[in-house]
Amino acid sequence: MNTLSSSVAVFLAALVFSLGLAAPVTAAPENIGMDPTYAFSDRYPVEIAASSGEALLTLLDLSIDFDRVDFNGGPDHPGTIRAYINDDERATLETAGYTITQIPNEGKEMWEKVQKEWEARGALEAPVTLPDKGDRWTYWYSFAELEGDLQALANDNPDLIQKISIGQSVQGRDIWALKISDNPTIEEAEPEFLFSSTIHGDEVTGMDMCLRMLHYLTDWYGINPSITELVNNVEIWFIPLHNPDGYVNGTRYNAHGVDCNRDFPDPVSDPNDNPAGREPETQHLMYFGYDHTFVLGGNMHGGAEVLNFPWDCRYDHTPDHDLFIEIAEGYTYLNPPLWNSTEFYHGWTHGAEWYLIHGGQQDWWYEWRKELHYTMELSNTKWPPYSQMDTFWSENRAAMLHMMDEVLYGVQGIVANSGTGLPVNATIDVVETGRTIRTDPDWGDYCRLLKPGTYTFQFAAEGYNNVTVNNVVVTHENKTELNVSMTPEGSDVGVAEFVRINLSEPTPNPVNPSQGAVRLLLDLPRAAHLTAGVYDAAGRQIQILKEGFDLTRAGRHTLVWDGTTGSGDPAGSGIYWIRVLAGDQALSRRVSMIR
Template sequence: MILLHLFFLLILHHTPVTLLEFRYHSNQEIKEYLLQVSAGNPDITHLYSIGQSVRGQELWVLALGVSPGQHTVGVPEFKYVGNIHGNEVLGRVLLLHLIDDLVRGYRNNETWSLQLLNSTRIHIMPTMNPDGFDSSDTDCMYSQGRFNHNGMDLNRNFPDAFAAQTLEEDEREAEVRAVMGWLRTETFVLSANLHGGALVASYAYDNSNRGSELINGASVSPDDDVFVHLAKEYSYNHATMHNGNRCAESTPFLHGITNGFEWYALSGGMQDYNYVWAQCLELTLEISCCKFPPVSELPGMWKDNRKALLSFIQQVHLGVKGRVFDSFGAPVQNAVVDVVGRRNICPFKTNQHGEYYRLLLPGNYTLTVMVTYPGYEVLTETLTIPYGPDHYSALKHDFFLQNATTTTRQPSSPRHSITCNHSVHLSAGGASVRAVWTGFAVVLFMVALSVDN
């Protein structure tokens, strides 16, 4: 029996993934496909669940990279999330085909895939709202299936920097709690969530308290220049989004992009939560006028979005990255790494490895590094930052803190307009995320599978 298991294992690891059809796969079929890809490509993929939906369906994520099971210092973490609204379904299809594309490209030694997977760890969640999908219909416009099983809009259920917090974390929806927990386990740098119902790349902020961030009708973040660049990167690599073509009952969007608040105010969105509290710059990608496009249109929509999806991942290499060390050469966790002139609501901090990542456009920037314990001076350095995506690496620069020689004052904390009560404690490779079965258990399961892809 053991020899039979080994035989099946060898077959799995040398058999191409079943052809992925252009159609809408059920949640069970998505699970089976991800299991198949993971079992067949263990060197570049790692399947895990971040939690469960209200009805107990797993929220599966496939990580892809040359070290897919854990974080590697210096390698940025990227994520795509699809189907937060259960009836906005194109993202499910595109993300499955993106997985297929990346794996096949790597196996065929195609340069574009090798470069992405060698330099980046990519996390893909095809559906954040499997319960909503199960109850959705195929209508282009209406909202059946939009909400989770409790009838809640998941993209209105996150903590909001500009609104009073009325819910504790354990009172939020199961899917939202799962994502909040996920953000505690990985140092995500760049992200996008995929929607339907419009054709535009939307960026932070989605909300405003009509303070100094409100400028000419837009709620402008400290990293607005980077967000505009990221949104244009997607829209101009998309077949038509950059034309600003409007869907029915919507206004045209210049360059195919929009500030979220300028489009319409949204409280409790996942995009702003990622940016404010998890120091991950996220876009909301509206990728189809019809929320549930006809199956016949899916191949063309994949073709329209493929280049944009890949180009956007590459933008994780903007700016500067590195580590902060103390005077003894030990990495410093929770050191504040500020860019002068960018007063983020919550400060960007180093993770447990002392790592920081700051997405910045090419230019000269002054960075300050502060720690909250006495004996160390604020470190200030000016850096010239090139365009990293062309080389699949941001500028690498480490900071070395020095003991104060003329003063022993404790560095002052930066001032922020709100307290960061929901700020995540970033650490790599979170043990709280449940890994999927491995070894012979996977092999036996796969032998029994009959996947209709």
């Protein structure tokens, strides 16, 4: 962890004069009960009072582990910072004239109570006995119980859940990630979403929200149409407990005493997107992120109630600032305590305008992965009594579902090679926003969330001719489909003119070939070379529906698949994709085969 350097100490001493701070003041000792020092660390929680708004903002620029800031009347007025410091840092700050008040470590105090409950029911080590479904939401799980519940959830829902370890903590505990999808072990051309929680081991409300949402989605899949649509069309990932060592030991930090939410590459202080030399928990999430292309996500915290978005590391606004606000308000509108916040307008804040940090997770996602992620502060208390979790669930359930639904909208499509139909690893620029995203290299799919408006999209890839698409219209909570075929450089067919085609959903779907073939309607605005084929879930072509040697006339066409492979054998039950290439555009539709 960072400590106050001697140069900072000199700087702070100068503040006594330049900012008119009072002489060194030590607050009267508080009755704080148990030792407030965090496990694996020499730090403890304090409140730091500043006598002017300028002094407060100056504090935020220092290398102290800040937790939250309360502006009494706004950022131009004096306020209080909650932070975690050691004795040396405290002495330096007090010498510079800041008033330091040591406060109870409420998270640690609650953890000690919970730890005794775990011991009493024999829950510290596997095997453990999980509660019946009716008694599930009654107490904080131990780590062993959490692992048992996640494994039982995966065992009970093999067609919906994939459970993996993204790596192990300092002390060797697995960091579990669960994917919910209608094809959980197969990557599909679908947008990806991520909820993670408890990178600070004593901030646990989000962990419980993730666990409840995992159960909620599996319980209601196939029953609730909106839940079924979400799971069928989005690859949803959960990491309920990012810092298991911190959770087991009741501390903010990992077992090396490091705040992992200050350990990520940072655009300002550490512009090096390299996991080497970082904490294991940080490295594992980074490598997990490299393997995925998330459209949207949220990492859950406690100690405040607000949705926080980039930048944390600089006061500038991102190109997606207004979009961040729109998505945040979609969440907070459904969460009354956030929407009605008296501290944050409608329950959201631009990170640095609350307080500046470096090495935060959300800035790494945005800068290097080009993804939209929030820091979601869900409870003012870091480790609340479990009796409050039903209330937090009722406040966050609909909001979490709404946030996941967001990735069903925006501009979506597949970028493919115009000759082979294979996915292209392309960059996508929206001229009006100034931010570049990438396609998923496995499928060539992408999803760009945007506020309503009209945009210009530019597609580029190494070895391909660029494609520009003008007048792409985005409307509120609707999907605009934009599929693009890219022509290799030097190809004798030249650069194709963009053709906007329309392909209907397949009918019937699901299909049983014994009862008839599946049909799709294709509208061509002009004559084009048309290729159509059927692909299995692994991306292998099993049937050709239309060769592209001759021009296909403009107008409406019907594509028919009788459920057979190219060899004439019946295709087995499962998921298939009908992919169409028309000139410079590619479209795909999913078909469920039932025999």
